[in-house]
Amino acid sequence: MKKMLSFFLVIAACWCAAAGQTTEKYETVYLNNGQVVKGHITEYIPTKSLKIQTDDGRVLSYEMNEVERVVRRSRPEATSYSQGFSDKGAQQGYRAFFDINYTKGCGRFGLNRFGFSTTHGYQFMPFLFAGIGVEYQRYNEEDNSKLRTFTTYADLRSEFLKSNFTPYVELRAGYTFKKNMGFFFNPQVGFRFGLSKAQPRLALNVSLGYEYQRVHAYMLNTLDASNLVVLHEVRSMSHYLLDDYGSQNCGGITMRLGVEF
Numbered sequence: 001m002k003k004m005l006s007f008f009l010v011i012a013a014c015w016c017a018a019a020g021q022t023t024e025k026y027e028t029v030y031l032n033n034g035q036v037v038k039g040h041i042t043e044y045i046p047t048k049s050l051k052i053q054t055d056d057g058r059v060l061s062y063e064m065n066e067v068e069r070v071v072r073r074s075r076p077e078a079t080s081y082s083q084g085f086s087d088k089g090a091q092q093g094y095r096a097f098f099d100i101n102y103t104k105g106c107g108r109f110g111l112n113r114f115g116f117s118t119t120h121g122y123q124f125m126p127f128l129f130a131g132i133g134v135e136y137q138r139y140n141e142e143d144n145s146k147l148r149t150f151t152t153y154a155d156l157r158s159e160f161l162k163s164n165f166t167p168y169v170e171l172r173a174g175y176t177f178k179k180n181m182g183f184f185f186n187p188q189v190g191f192r193f194g195l196s197k198a199q200p201r202l203a204l205n206v207s208l209g210y211e212y213q214r215v216h217a218y219m220l221n222t223l224d225a226s227n228l229v230v231l232h233e234v235r236s237m238s239h240y241l242l243d244d245y246g247s248q249n250c251g252g253i254t255m256r257l258g259v260e261f
Contacts, residue, residue, distance in 0.1 A: 027052060030068045041070070057087035057200075084126050086162045088194065091201055095129060096120050099205065099258025103137070109217050109248040112140045117256075119155050129157040133172070135184075151176040151184045164194025170207065180216040182247075186254060203260050211254040219243040 029037045029052055037060060043051040050067065053059045085092050097119040105111040115138060121131015133155055139147040153174025159166045172186040188209025195202045219242070 026073070028071045028073070029062065030071070031062065031066050032068050033066070056085040056092045084162075086126075088164045088197075088200055089162045089166055089192075090123050090126060090129065090159050092123050094120070095123050095131070095201065095260060097131075097133075097205065097258055097260045099256045101135075101137075101254055101256045103211050103252040103254045105141075105250065105252040107249070107251055109215065109245070109250050110252045111144060111250055112252070113137045114140065117258075121155060126162050127158045127160070129155075129159075131155045131157075147178075149176050149178045149181060153184060153186075159192060164192075164197070164200060164203070166192050168192055168205075168207075170209075176213065182214040183212070184214070185212040186210070188254065188256065190256070192260075201261060205256070205258045205260060207256045209254050209256075211252050213250040213252075215248055215250040217245040217248040217250070219245060 026038055027041045029041075029050070031037070037052055037054065039052045039054040039060075041050055041052050042059065043049075047064055049061060049063050050070075051059055051061050098116070099118075100114070100116045102114045103112065105113075115136045117133055117135035119131050119133035121129055123129045131154075133153055135151045135153065137149045137151070139145065139149075151174050153172045155170065155172050157168060157170040159168040161167075168190055170188050170190065172184070172188075174184045175182060176184050186209055188207040190205055190207025190209075193204040193206075194200060195204060
């Protein structure tokens with residue numbers, strides 16, 4: 001009973017002391033099991049229960065016999081930024097993405113290809129996501145139609161608004177583990193469309209970017225074909241004349257359409 005009374009007096013005193021102050025305050029609830037929850041207490045029933053709304057929009061309920069103590073203090077600026085999530089847009093925690101993509105080759109060594117990718121990571125701040133992913137691509141050009149690649153990459157993403165509808169920028173950098181291929185780099189800009197108010201993590205993503213893909217390029221010259229880039233492993237081509245152009249960029253404009261969940 002004394003613990004409950006002390007809790008009530010602490011909360012009441014803090015509210016009174018904060019009345020006239022403009023500094024943002026928040027409560028920290030320390031539970032008997034060692035868990036610590038930060039946010040704003042939205043409901044308090046003496047000796048029975050309390051509800052606290054966290055910065056990511058969740059409302060958690062606890063019985064008072066689960067609560068050790070409650071502390072109210074000013075929110076540090078750094079903490080308010082890192083925990084300033086709303087109930088819309090990116091939510092703190094795990095995020096997963098899946099997209100299909102098409103790349104239109106640009107320049108002398110660019111080749112068309114299509115594929116899909118999946119990215120998994122963590123939303124650390126309202127405007128910062130970091131993750132890793134893998135991408136599969138199939139090349140469409142006639143002399144490279146058998147070329148299939150897998151690329152692993154690191155991913156950084158930043159959404160401009162804490163909203164279900166927001167533009168974003170994304171940067172992928174990695175490596176394609178295929179003979180005659182290597183470094184991969186893909187900056188892009190896009191727009192995120194939230195699909196459900198009840199499930200803010202569910203969204204559609206559309207983006208446009210440029211894809212850099214390092215390749216070791218060969219120029220193939222025969223009576224029937226010329227100026228074709230050969231990227232895959234050269235097999236049984238003794239009847240071809242191959243010009244070795246060394247390391248080149250098989251770049252292109254990439255369009256992506258995907259979902260997150």
